[in-house]
Amino acid sequence: MSAPAQPEWFVQTDVFDGPLDLLLYLVRREGVELRALPVARIADAYLNYLDKMRDLNLGIAGEYLVMAATLIWLKSLELLPKKPVLHDEEEEDGEDPREALARRLAEYARYRDAADTLHTRPHVGRDTFVRDPSDVAGEDRPVEPGVDAFGLLEIFYDLLTREDTPEPEYEVDTVTLSLEDACRFVLSSLAGQVGELSSLLSALPTRRERILTFVAVLEMVRLGWVGLEQTEHLGSIRVEGKVDADVDLSRVMGRVEAATA
Amino acid sequence: MSDNLLPFPGNEPSDGLCAALEALLFASGGPVSSRNLAEALDVEHADVLGGLAALSRGYEDRGIELLEIAGGWQLRTRPEHAGAILKLMGQRPSRLSRAALEVLSVVAYKQPVTRSEVEQLRGVDSGGVMRTLLGRGLLRVAGRKAEPGRPLMYGTTRAFLEMFALSDLRDLPTLREREELEEDV
Amino acid sequence: MSDNLLPFPGNEPSDGLCAALEALLFASGGPVSSRNLAEALDVEHADVLGGLAALSRGYEDRGIELLEIAGGWQLRTRPEHAGAILKLMGQRPSRLSRAALEVLSVVAYKQPVTRSEVEQLRGVDSGGVMRTLLGRGLLRVAGRKAEPGRPLMYGTTRAFLEMFALSDLRDLPTLREREELEEDV
Numbered sequence: 001m002s003a004p005a006q007p008e009w010f011v012q013t014d015v016f017d018g019p020l021d022l023l024l025y026l027v028r029r030e031g032v033e034l035r036a037l038p039v040a041r042i043a044d045a046y047l048n049y050l051d052k053m054r055d056l057n058l059g060i061a062g063e064y065l066v067m068a069a070t071l072i073w074l075k076s077l078e079l080l081p082k083k084p085v086l087h088d089e090e091e092e093d094g095e096d097p098r099e100a101l102a103r104r105l106a107e108y109a110r111y112r113d114a115a116d117t118l119h120t121r122p123h124v125g126r127d128t129f130v131r132d133p134s135d136v137a138g139e140d141r142p143v144e145p146g147v148d149a150f151g152l153l154e155i156f157y158d159l160l161t162r163e164d165t166p167e168p169e170y171e172v173d174t175v176t177l178s179l180e181d182a183c184r185f186v187l188s189s190l191a192g193q194v195g196e197l198s199s200l201l202s203a204l205p206t207r208r209e210r211i212l213t214f215v216a217v218l219e220m221v222r223l224g225w226v227g228l229e230q231t232e233h234l235g236s237i238r239v240e241g242k243v244d245a246d247v248d249l250s251r252v253m254g255r256v257e258a259a260t261a
Numbered sequence: 262m263s264d265n266l267l268p269f270p271g272n273e274p275s276d277g278l279c280a281a282l283e284a285l286l287f288a289s290g291g292p293v294s295s296r297n298l299a300e301a302l303d304v305e306h307a308d309v310l311g312g313l314a315a316l317s318r319g320y321e322d323r324g325i326e327l328l329e330i331a332g333g334w335q336l337r338t339r340p341e342h343a344g345a346i347l348k349l350m351g352q353r354p355s356r357l358s359r360a361a362l363e364v365l366s367v368v369a370y371k372q373p374v375t376r377s378e379v380e381q382l383r384g385v386d387s388g389g390v391m392r393t394l395l396g397r398g399l400l401r402v403a404g405r406k407a408e409p410g411r412p413l414m415y416g417t418t419r420a421f422l423e424m425f426a427l428s429d430l431r432d433l434p435t436l437r438e439r440e441e442l443e444e445d446v
Numbered sequence: 447m448s449d450n451l452l453p454f455p456g457n458e459p460s461d462g463l464c465a466a467l468e469a470l471l472f473a474s475g476g477p478v479s480s481r482n483l484a485e486a487l488d489v490e491h492a493d494v495l496g497g498l499a500a501l502s503r504g505y506e507d508r509g510i511e512l513l514e515i516a517g518g519w520q521l522r523t524r525p526e527h528a529g530a531i532l533k534l535m536g537q538r539p540s541r542l543s544r545a546a547l548e549v550l551s552v553v554a555y556k557q558p559v560t561r562s563e564v565e566q567l568r569g570v571d572s573g574g575v576m577r578t579l580l581g582r583g584l585l586r587v588a589g590r591k592a593e594p595g596r597p598l599m600y601g602t603t604r605a606f607l608e609m610f611a612l613s614d615l616r617d618l619p620t621l622r623e624r625e626e627l628e629e630d631v
Contacts (some may be wrong), residue, residue, distance in 0.1 A: 017545045018570025063570055108567060114555065115547035117619050121610045125540030127525040128287035128611065133350070133475035143397060144354040147362060148586040148603075149425045153360075153434045156366035159382050160436075207377060278506075283509030284527035285534050287472075293534065301534035322461065330626065341468035349470050349486035366514030432590055434598055442561070442573040442580075 019067035020108045021124040022049065027105065035108065039080050043071035147151050180183030180249045182209070182216035186226065197228070197237040278304065278312040279319065282328075292333025302383045365399060365421065369433060373403040373414035391415065399424065449455040463489065464504065468521075477518030477608065516607035518613055543574045549607065550584060554618055558588040558599035576600065584609060 016022040026045045032038055050068055071104045074097060095103075122128045146154070189200055197217065217239060220226045225247065227240040266403060281302055299309040311332055319328040325336050338346060357365070364387050366381045380387045394400040395415075403416035417430070426431060471478060484494040498519055502512040508522050523531060532539055542550070549572050552564050565572050567580035578584040580600075602615070602622055612618065 010402060010516075011399070014502075017548060018568055020569035067569070104569075108569065109568060111548060111551045111555065113296060114619065115544060118547050118610055119542075119544075119552060121612075122525050123540070123542075124522075124539075124609050124611070127528050129284075129470065129528070130520065131445060131521045132290055133473070142354040143357050145362065146356040146366075146422055147583075148580075149427055149432050150439075150580045150587045150598075152362065152366045152369060152425060153436070153439055154581065155362050156370050157436065157439060160383075207381075214532035214593075216474040229471050264551075279613075280507060280509040280524070281530055281545050284523040284533055287521070288523050288531045289534060297498075297534060301530045301596055322465060324465040324470075325472050336472070337543050339465070342473075343485045345470055347464055348471045349474060349482060352482065352485075354547050414630060426587075427590070428589070431596075434587055438557040439577075442577040 017066045021104060021112070022046065022064070023067065024109055024112060034102055034106045037098065037105070037222065039071070039074045039098045039101070043075040045219045046071055070101070074101060076175075092193075161243060169241075179212060179216055179219070183220060184212060184245050185247055186217055186239070186247035187241055187243060187247065190226070190239060192241045192244065194229075194238050194240045197239050200239060276315070278302070278308060281318045282309070282312050282316050283443040286327070286334060286336045290335075294331045294333045298334070303359075358390075359387075360387070363392060364390050364394060365417070368400055368415050369417050369421070369430070373406075374416075374418040375406050375412040375414050377412065378416075463493060464501045464561070467494070467497050467501050471512070471519060477515040477520040479518045483542070496571045501515060513611060514613040515611055516604050521610075522609075543575070545570075547574070549575050549579060550602065552599050553585060554602045554606065554615065556592075557601035559593055559601075560597045560599050562597065564600075 016025065023042065024047060026042060027034060027037070028047065030045060032041065044066065048242065050064060053073060077097065124130060148188075189203070190194065200217075201213060204210050204213060216225060217228070221228055225241075225243045227242060229238045229240070230236070279322065282298060285301060295309045295313060296306060298313075299306040302309070303344060313327065320326045322341055324339060326339050328335055328337055360383075363383055365377055367382050368374055371378065373381075377386060379391065391400060395402075396421045398418055400415050400421070401418045403414045405411040406414050422430070423429055450518075457616055467483060470483055470486060476622060480494045481491060483498075498512065503510045508586055509524060509527055511524050512616040513522055517521075528539070534550070548568060549564060552567050556563065556567075561573060561576060564576070576585060580587075583603055583605045585600050585606070586603045588599045590596040591599050605615075607614065
């Protein structure tokens with residue numbers, strides 16, 4: 001691979017933040033004035049630079065190519081006889097496109113230099129350090145969010161995309177709850193008596209366990225191990241245990257697993 | 262280090278070691294051992310001890326003092342200013358907790374939403390946080406959901422919009438806008 | 447108070463006030479407005495201003511200094527101690543990329559400004575950089591623009607002012623000055 005031919009400039013795309021940055025660098029390197037930008041000369045320098053990048057197999061982002069096309073067009077304007085073709089373009093926005101580029105570059109240069117000025121200012125965490133505030137407890141203090149609306153979105157996004165949403169804290173020892181466990185829970189809670197389905201389910205802390213237990217109740221109804229009774233529309237549902245908790249639960253397991261698989 | 266141990270002397274150009282020690286102690290916040298100070302400044306440990314003593318004397322009649330705590334040295338405010346500090350900091354708003362922000366974000370984007378829907382997304386019990394937010398006027402009850410049990414649904418309030426400088430819920434940035442910001446890097 | 451310690455002007459009545467101000471500023475960490483200081487100390491605002499000036503003078507040749515930042519007053523370490531502090535804390539200096547500084551400049555001067563306006567000016571995609579700056583709390587969402595698509599507008603934050611030791615946005619060098627410099631290019 002060939003090294004850059006001209007030692008005074010190195011081809012480094014990553015040091016440029018876009019085509020305007022590169023263009024400004026070239027303008028300054030060539031020592032030309034922005035106000036009277038020699039478009040042809042700058043276009044050549046720019047295209048030359050892109051060629052070097054290509055020679056080095058460096059990826060060239062699309063926006064650099066768009067600028068290259070613009071520069072080629074602007075250069076062609078200089079080569080063509082002035083009036084006939086150009087007329088429309090100039091009339092449209094009332095400005096020579098070359099001047100427009102120079103103006104755009106000048107505006108970019110202002111912010112670019114402002115960035116340099118920012119860079120030289122004392123910078124917390126680099127040049128100067130501050131104290132964390134002392135912690136003072138205070139009741140009835142007004143609250144502030146500490147983030148803006150976008151921060152709120154970030155938090156929401158984090159929640160949506162969290163790899164594995166942690167199960168609720170209290171579920172630590174219930175994650176492993178099986179249908180067998182659920183059946184045993186129901187039968188031992190009832191202990192052969194009658195109980196309310198809602199109080200049975202509300203004793204369980206998570207929705208997952210409640211669903212599992214509800215499925216277990218339905219399955220045991222089918223097997224005749226428990227009975228269900230509802231005396232009025234939307235009234236409470238009573239569950240009656242008809243077998244002991246030490247019933248052979250292997251019977252239920254196969255079927256329920258098959259049903260929920 | 263100069264022989265003159267006056268911490269911030271008038272006629273000396275500066276006692277550089279005392280100034281440096283002060284900067285280090287100020288920035289670190291917590292107690293720092295004299296050995297660590299010596300290492301950071303690349304000076305003799307004995308010089309650091311002398312410097313700390315001088316610095317400490319210099320803090321007489323000042324708002325802060327230098328104390329040896331937990332095997333290290335720490336700058337602290339003098340106790341007599343505690344009242345004013347409490348008064349100053351007591352007016353300062355406290356920050357919403359991460360938990361509160363999480364609940365707010367879920368309610369803001371999914372409202373109207375039930376408590377169990379919030380908990381599903383967060384993966385933790387959120388009742389306490391939601392009560393606090395209701396109390397602060399950032400959440401409100403927005404009806405009941407048409408499902409068994411008819412659970413309460415929650416939404417955000419006008420105070421919520423004000424807190425986040427939004428004129429309208431539609432002003433919330435969207436997930437798509439977030440994605441668009443992420444696309445190019 | 448001994449006479450040879452100069453940081454707080456010798457026999458002036460403001461000695462106690464200086465000490466109290468120092469304690470408040472030390473405890474608060476962030477910038478505090480002179481009005482809040484006056485209120486916390488229950489003294490006249492003018493006295494606080496005098497006290498702050500005296501305190502500031504007292505910090506010459508010290509490890510810390512008193513600066514006017516983001517509409518308030520804040521104690522900070524002097525830049526010459528940055529190396530030792532970073533060494534003590536085992537940290538690398540926090541740095542912003544040139545792209546980040548450019549985006550910050552554009553937003554600081556033109557706010558509120560949309561992403562596409564920033565990109566138009568820089569001639570390059572800026573979404574990733576803007577997202578990072580939002581994450582660091584240096585940019586904030588500042589509403590939506592009243593135009594088709596209602597794009598988000600962005601502004602700088604208080605943390606931006608604090609980061610660059612600016613007392614307010616007007617403290618930024620004016621772009622006109624930059625224009626004058628431009629003629630020399």
